[in-house]
Amino acid sequence: MKIEKLTDTISLLRSVEQPDPDYLMTVREVIADVRQNGDEALLRYTEKWDGAKLESLKVSKEEVDEAYAKFDKQLIGDLEEAAANIRAFHTEQARSQIDFPLAKNSYIQYKISPLDAAGLYVPGGTAAYPSSVLMNAIPAIVAGVERVVIVSPPNMEGNLPDSVLVAARIAGITEIYKVGGAQAIAALAYGTETIKAVDKITGPGNSFVALAKREVFGRVAIDMIAGPSEIAIIADDTAYADELAADLLAQAEHDRFASSILITTSISLAEQVSKEVEKQLKLLPREDIARSSIENFGCIYIAESMEQAVAAVNELAPEHLEIITEKPEELSQKIKHAGAIFIGRFSSEPVGDYFAGTNHVLPTNSTARFSSGLCVDDFVKKTSVVFYSKEMWEEQYPKIARLARLEQLEGHARSVESRSWKKEDSE
Amino acid sequence: MKIEKLTDTISLLRSVEQPDPDYLMTVREVIADVRQNGDEALLRYTEKWDGAKLESLKVSKEEVDEAYAKFDKQLIGDLEEAAANIRAFHTEQARSQIDFPLAKNSYIQYKISPLDAAGLYVPGGTAAYPSSVLMNAIPAIVAGVERVVIVSPPNMEGNLPDSVLVAARIAGITEIYKVGGAQAIAALAYGTETIKAVDKITGPGNSFVALAKREVFGRVAIDMIAGPSEIAIIADDTAYADELAADLLAQAEHDRFASSILITTSISLAEQVSKEVEKQLKLLPREDIARSSIENFGCIYIAESMEQAVAAVNELAPEHLEIITEKPEELSQKIKHAGAIFIGRFSSEPVGDYFAGTNHVLPTNSTARFSSGLCVDDFVKKTSVVFYSKEMWEEQYPKIARLARLEQLEGHARSVESRSWKKEDSE
Incomplete structure (x- = not known):
């Protein structure tokens, strides 16, 4: 794994790519086809691209029960415990309505309510x-x-x-369809005979899926468009080279475009980690993918100081950040931009991927500068409510009318003033 | 104003339009030009499209002070009071960090932090x-x-x-640039010599601005793409026709594509409102725009029952909803989808546009089904933090490794297992 001196501009900084125009044309055709032909189009594409001639798009309760019955019981226990941890932490994120009293028995409010329906894309493949x-x-x-x-x-x-x-059953989902690609996104956005439209689509997918999500954005809500996975690690000489190498490779094995970066103040650690990566790479089942990722998007940077390392991470805004230093908590206070931060050597990134309770759907491509991992907020909407009493209206309407006229919106001014035209009042 | 019987499908339901391909080409050219030529491109476009040959893109402190000094003092007071109301309500929306303790001195956390920089587009024109x-x-x-x-x-x-x-000064903003259109959005997304890039762009604009925001989405965050403004009013025979007409016209005067809908159970009210709209239209300075909007996107629907009216509103998911009935609060509990709800005859929509404290940037085109008005959440991001102690790691890592192997991610399993290779521990 290559070692470079950290300079002010990190050479591996990546950003969102523009979509391929050929892919886009295909995706638009698929969406139009599904809008027009519904289930027939879904079945046709599933046969063409997935090679499956389906009787029914919907997964039956029997199929789920059968999968559950034959599944390893220890793994079911692990998944259930992971689900309980995720549920517990996400329950803390739920918010309650804001009631904001105003003068003269008036109030404004902020109602928080769930979306009606959400669709989750689960990729297929190997x-x-x-x-x-x-x-x-x-x-x-x-x-x-x-x-x-x-x-x-x-x-x-x-x-x-x-x-x-099995995971769907543990999560409590019973409505599952056998359809993928852009056609699945089109079905979720516009609905077909079998699949009713949803309000929001989340979940990762290949380029076609990502493009389709971008196309239906506005018609429905979508989560972020996920890029390749990334990790940055800040480490000093209290860290162990073999552990850091294992963490870098855990990221690199995801795909050829995954990025693994170590930033350290220790030259000797950098050299040890570089050797360890090579040693562990040879033993990894997905050696091929991981090697390509490490060679193209991996780097060990030597920083002059921890301050310089922190500044680089804040520029990078990585999806995942591990801090394995003498005082990792102190250092973490200086991090402004990261999707998720893992503190100390016993909190390696897979702890968050699978189990701790935080979400593993996190912002990539430096978008942690302005966006967040998937959370309960993503599935609620907020509605404001305004109630002015007659007394409040009487006191305030001249100001509102003046502000409306300042914007040349005479109709707005007349709307608030119209109430004064009454002799009698209903209150 | 036309009167129709309310049926199960509201004929005026609108949805997001696909962008015009010619506009899109222009917008992409402008963005590429600004990325390449920076300030020079901004000044060139401002001369070409706004007819202004600028010495400097930045508004000077003197220009702001001069505007403030000569501005009507009563209006300054009104704007300051509006700002104070907005600030008070939005302060209630601010959230604090979630600290979630786990067993064995471990914890997970949810840090809430502001974006570094936000850009606000303010449209020009009449x-x-x-x-x-x-x-x-x-x-x-x-x-x-x-x-x-x-x-x-x-x-x-x-x-x-x-x-x-003046409003910028009252809000506390000192960095203001004289640049609009797609070129302004490009500058905010990519930065130029004078204008540093921001992390999120909000604010309404014309088609070019909306398209440019869509193009830079991903590079920076954007708020929703706003469509034409909309109001729906639910009223019964306790409402006054002249007030309802004034409220419908307040929406219609915005632009020719604005939509104003009244749903009522009272045929006589419907007929009175229709006449009142015509009467008030003739007296409105923006009669021309409002008339076009009412004719093309306005309708009074006669509902058989309040239940039917509520169902129609939930299908419509209007930006603004007024409820002017005998028991408006009770009815409002049944509304699932609306950007903002105004309760009773003294809370007409301009109260929220200007003054009450709620935000007037609200979801249009039925997107209130899944999105919310602008709020403090739009300017923060959430970072999760994971800390596992050695003891916690020892207890949990076998489960994590098993889950990783279930997904054929051996490198992930080895990452958590790698810690066990140590004889000594730093803790």
Whole structure:
């Protein structure tokens, strides 16, 4: 793994790419097709792209029960404990209505209410990610969303992975459809005969899915467009090279575009970690992917000081940040921009990916500067309420009318003044 | 104003339009030009499109002071009182960090921190909207955003309206630039020599501005893409026709695409309102705009029952909803989707536009189903923090490793297991 001197501009800083125009055309065609042809289009695309000729889009209760019955009991216990941890922390995020009394028996209010329906995209492909099911579903359920739906592309036999069905059952989701790609996003946004439209779509996916989400944004809400996963680690010479190497590789194994960065003040640590990465790489099942990621998007930076390291991290705004130094908590106070921060050597990043209770859907591509991981807030909306009494209105309407006229909105002024035209009052 | 029987599908339901491809091309060219040529491009576009040859993009302190000194003192008082009301209510929205203790001296946390910088677009054109300055700036300032910037297109003399400068000063903003259109959005997203990039862009604008915001979304955060303004009113025969007509016209005067809908159970009220609208239209300075809006996007619906009226409103998810009935608070409990709700005849919509303290930047085009008005949350981000003690790690890591292996992420499993390779421990 390469070692560089940290300079003021981090060379690996990445940002969001513009979509490929060819992909975009395909995605638009798929969306239009699903809007027009509904279920027929979904079944056709599923046969064409997933190789599965389905009888029914919907996963039956029997399929879920069967998957659960044959699933490893210890793993069910692990998933249930993870779900309980996630539920507990997300329940703390739930907010209550703000009641704000004004003078003269008037008030304003801020009502917090759940969305009616949310759709969760679960990617298919080689591996299944039950942890993503929990991380996306639980915030919606804690928020009080009544209808939470999963869509996921089936394998060629027309099935979804057992682990996804088991995680869905643990999360409490019963409405699951065998459909993926841009066609699944179109179905969630516009509805078909079988799949009713939702209000918000979350969850990661390939380029087609990401583009489709961008296309339907506005019609429905979407979560962020996720980029490749990233980790930055700040470490000093109290850290162990083998542990840091393992953490860098845990990120790198995700995909070829994943980025793993270590920033340290210790040259000897940097050298040890570089060697350890090579040693551990050879033993990793996904060596190929991880090696490509480390070579193209990995770097060990030597910082002159911890201040310089912190400044670099704040510029990078990484998705994940580990701080493995003598006083990690102190240092963490200086971090302004990161999706999630892991403090000390016993809190390696997979602790948050799977188990601690925080969400693992986090902002990538430096968007931690201005955005947050998935949370209960993402599944509620806020409605303001205004009540002015007659007495309050009498006192305030001349000011409101003057402000309206300042903006040349005479109709607005007349609206508040119109109440004064009455002789009698209903109150 | 036309009267129709309310049926199950409201004919005026609107949704987000796809952008015009010609506009999009222009916007992309402008953005690329500003990225490449910086200030020079901004000055060139301002001369070309706003007809102003500027010496400096930045508004000087003298310009602001001069505008303030000559401004009507009563109006300054009104704006200051409005600002104080907005500040008070938005301060209630601010949240504090969540500290969540776990077993064995471990914890997880949710840190809430302000964005570093926010840019507020203030439209130019015939009228100036100081209220929009307050509504966009105050939530950012209450959130703790250190740098809040205004951009707005100058008139041909190279000036911004006094009322905008006065509102900016009242809100506490000192960094103001004379630049509008897609070029202003590009400058805020990418930065130029004079204008440093921000993290989030809010505020309404014309089609070019809306398209440019959509284009830079991801590079920076944006608020919603605002559509034309809308009001729905639910009224029974306790309401006064002249007041309802005035409220419908207050919305209609905004622009030709604004939508004003009254839903009532009273046929006689419907007929009176229709006549009143015509009568008041003739006396309105913006008669032309309001008439076009009422004719194309206005309607009075006769509902069979209040239940039917409520169901229609929930389908419509209007930006603004007035409830002027015998028991408006009771009815408001049944409303699931609306940007803001105004209760009773003394709380007409301009009360919220200007003065009560709630925000007037609200979701349009039925997006109140899943989104909220501008608020303090829009200017903060949340960072999760995980700390596992050695003892906690020892207890939990086997579960985490098993879950990682279930997802075929061996590197993740080894990351948490790597800690066990140590003989000695630093703690």
